[in-house]
Amino acid sequence: MAAWRDVLRGAAAAVAALAGMAAVATAGLALLDAGRIGGFGGLTAAVVALAVGGSAEFDAVRAGDLPLVVRGGVGVVPLGVTLVGTVVLGWLLLRHRDRLLVRGAAAAVTFLAGVVAVVAAARGAVTLPGGGAALPGGAAAGGGSGVCGLPEVGPFGRGGSVGALDVGFSVPLWPTLAGAVAWVCAVVGLCWLVVRFRIAVRGALWVVGGLSAVCLLAAWAAGGAMAVGGVLLVLPLVVFGVLSLGLGVPWAVRSDGPLSCVLDGVAPPAPGGSLTWVASAVLLVLGIVVALAGARDGGPLRRAARDGAVTSAVVGVPLGVLALRAGVSVELGVGAFGFSFPLLEAWAATNPLAALGMGCAGGAAAGFAGSLLVRGALRWASVSWPAWRNRSGR
Incomplete structure (x- = not known):
């Protein structure tokens, strides 16, 4: 039963x-x-x-003289x-x-x-919606070469301009x-x-919940309801991107096919820089939370090493898993008369092993430092609070 x-x-x-x-x-x-x-x-x-x-x-599929179909996929x-x-x-x-x-x-x-x-x-x-937009393989109405120097006659007709x-x-x-x-x-x-x-996962859930609420409020203030909708769907992806880049994990953007030139000059932000300070602050807060929730037995260095190991796993493993899931891929092709012609294959991703390694290293450092900060603050409070009470009681 x-x-x-x-x-x-x-x-x-x-x-x-x-x-x-x-x-x-x-x-x-x-x-x-x-x-x-x-x-x-x-x-x-x-x-x-x-x-x-x-x-x-x-x-x-566009209704017309040629049986052309534009196919693709998004991951x-x-x-x-x-x-x-x-x-x-x-x-x-x-x-x-x-x-x-x-x-x-x-x-x-x-x-x-x-x-x-x-x-x-x-x-x-x-x-x-259309309204005169140019499609791959066609330039704006009025002549000229199309995207990537291809002829202006594209899969949707001369000029490449369509309605809805x-x-x-x-x-x-x-x-x-x-x-x-x-x-x-x-x-x-x-x-x-x-x-x-x-x-113990309750502290981590509180951190995640608080961070999510702050980001949603910031999105509402910056862009209104539509910004909140976008953040609601992709917030962990944004956080992962900030943390990975801040920890020095590079992202790569690659493309192939006749239309790959549309991504010329497109590159992710360089790792490091100001994002390092953001990532360090977030990890330090997480290290402090882990230290507050951890056991109190053992010497300061032993506790700091234990908290560093826990924070290392809490940060590194999720970053490695997210690196496997956070990639973006796009495929685009044209089919006609039973044949398929690839036009574009593009993807953006980062190395899962690099994300795992840098996440573990950053988490270990943050957990160690957070533990020492918490123990130092508790020791200072235990010494200063009785002295303050004695002075105030006189």
């Missing part, structure tokens, strides 16, 4: 995680006013599918949606610490079944399921580590 209760709890945790992800995706798209370009349900399902590791495929993870699903699933699985693997297995099966339903719903069409364009989108099932399996196994494995080594 207890085992069945845990099975139901695991299934409920998976349903709650999917519901939380859908809620965040819906809120972000609503703030971005995405309903004006396409069906809201299909777009929401597509964002959730992307959040668990899927990719979106699209195609556009980007809305990590804000992923983070909410991770927190909800992990928190519900950890509410009862015994029989964790039973609840985790039930959650995995239920979550994968839910992902199948999400992929089935993640299809539809969006209407892109309907673009169909869908999400492939098997790659999305593979990403979902990896994600849910990672969450269950993280929960097992928390239970096995009695890791």
